[in-house]
Amino acid sequence: MPASRGDAMTMQSAIPPAGEDGADSREDAEPYFQALVETSPLGIFAIDAQGICVYANPSCCRIAGPGGEPLEGCDWHHFLCPEDRLQASAAWTATTQQGIPFRLEARWLCADGSLSWVRLNAAVLPGANCRPGHVLTVEDISDRKAADEVLRLAEEALFAEKERAQVTLNSIGDAVLTTDMPGKVTYMNLVAEKMTGWSRAEALGRPLAEVFHIVNGLTREVAADPARRAMAEDRTVELATDCVLVHRDGSESSIEDSAAPIHNRDGRVSGAVIVFHDVSESRAMAARMSHLAHHDFLTGLPNRALLTERLSQAIGLARRRHKQVALLFLDVDYFKHINDSLGHRIGDLLLQALAERLIACVRTTDTVCRQGGDEFVILLSEVEHIDDATRVAEKLLQVFSLPQLIDGHELHVTLSIGISVYPDDGDNAEAVMQNADTAMYHAKARGRNNCQLFRPEMNTRAVQRQFIESGLRRALKQGEFLLYYQPKIDLHSGTMTGAEALIRWQDPQLGLMQPAQFVPIAEESGLIVPIGRWVMREACRQLKAWQDAGLLAVPVSVNISAVEFRHKSFLEGVALILSETGLSPELLELELTESILMQDAEASALVLTALKRMGMQLAIDDFGTGYSSLSYLKRFPIDTLKIDQSFVHDVATDADDATIVSAMIGMGRSLKQRVVAEGVETLEQLAFLRAHQCHDGQGFQFSQPLCAEDFRRLLGSGTRVTTPHSQ
Structure with missing residues (x-):
């Protein structure tokens, strides 16, 4: 753009006149300075006191771009991007009023509407003969700004990447620790800080072994440094098994980890990274699972x-x-x-x-x-x-x-x-x-x-036991069980006071089997519960039928096994059988052994009380053969004591048995309980029992167990059984 375009002040008028004695030197200097300004790579323009451009050199016009309006005669602020003008005005005011040097980086509004970054500097025009104004230099810094932007974006990207890495490392569950080649700590994430007890600030620069103190959990020896091994072998290595990390406070945790080498730009190993995590809970769980498995x-x-x-x-x-x-x-x-x-x-x-x-x-x-x-x-x-x-x-x-x-x-x-x-x-x-x-x-x-x-012969018995158990299951389904009845006799009157129901098994192959041959196996296999219920139901049904037939029925006693007595539905089962058969409860007597009752005396007392409230008679069977407590015997609502036949057998010949039986009879009478002697087989036994005022007897001396039809005939003939005393 020509410097003399329009009516604006020319560059020559902006240069102060020389004295008369220096006219020649001014004439020589003016073209020189004119050339300097015209060829300067910096844009230079002069403005008057009102900020109007009075001169602009070619570089300034080049920055403005081709095709634009002349710069002379325009307010210099208009050369700038509208968003930067307020900042430029404030800086210019500070320069003109306070003498603060004017330096500003702003965007120059080019003729084609584009923007170029420029650096502006201003100076007051010197000399007394100059018109008031300033000269401004304009330096195009677009390339530097572009480079700065690229650098800024790169720095932001690097910062963001480092932030993401830092957040990631602090968010993962594993501890991360890095070292340099000499083995000094260079980085730790938050998990590593927590697990070692060292803060990153304290740990940086310290030897790895001081911060990452690991020992063998079994031998307690210091474990090998995995980082040094990873760097030496230039590969990822695993931590030794059973490794334990010792916290700074002395506490310990089982860990698993791996170490890997870190490489520089040249591909050479420059350090190592160790990644580890606490496996104390998982190892304890594995130990517990192994324990539970065995x-x-x-x-x-x-x-x-x-x-x-x-x-x-x-x-x-x-x-x-x-x-x-x-x-x-x-x-x-x-x-x-x-x-x-x-x-x-x-x-x-x-x-x-x-x-x-x-x-x-x-x-x-x-x-x-x-x-x-x-x-x-x-x-x-x-x-x-x-x-x-x-x-x-x-x-x-x-x-x-x-x-x-x-x-x-x-x-x-x-x-x-x-x-x-x-x-x-x-x-x-x-x-x-x-x-x-x-x-x-x-x-x-x-x-x-x-x-x-x-x-060895026990194996044969085991096979036989299995045979009997399967036969019992069949017998329940096919009705192979029978009931026999053995009378109980009043030893003084000879009157039948009751009978005991005794089960028999009519096996198709083995014939009639006694209880001792199959009841123990029934108890072991759990079949005694359904078999016991069959016995009670059949006894009640038969007794009710005899009663309905006009026979003078006597109470019938049924043996209750320990399995039945402890069964959760025992009481309900007894009540249901009485209800189904319609038998009066006082005609049913339940016999239980001392051992059964004393297994849990408190619970037994509750069950016996409930049975007594139903109206049934209760008897202790095989009295004297098990553990008993007189205090509980007194508390139990027992009606009858049955002296075991093992004592009765030698009562007439053995003084000790005689003493025991005599004491049992006396105790029963004192407790107002009826005493029944089992296994009475001889006249001598009978005489002893009568002499000691035993109430009742049961045994072959009076009658063997009778099948249902024979016992019915006995009931039909009256309830009196002939004894030597009654003859």
């Missing part, structure tokens, strides 16, 4: 799987050392009755107490296992002789003769124990265990509360 959840004892493993190991060791291994298979007698009557909570507490007693009875090298339910197994890993096993069994029977006090209930618990020994009773774990189980069932068949050594 131990009983209720008692904490080894379970069957662990027992089998230990038994196999013990047999292997015994085989090499020419030793013996003994296995004791234990079953808690009548545990199901306790569980059914008192509930599973009491049953569980009892099992826990039993487990503690068993552990106390054996060596620490032996294994006590809960096989399941109420069955326990004791492994005696090394025994010199079979007597070692029997002594342990005898100790158990003695210890368990004492009552168990469980949540206020005094429970009497006995054991049936079977013993088998390697190598005599089996050369492998399965055979030894099976034979011990067989011996245990033999102990139950022998009356419980005893120990039996395995004998």
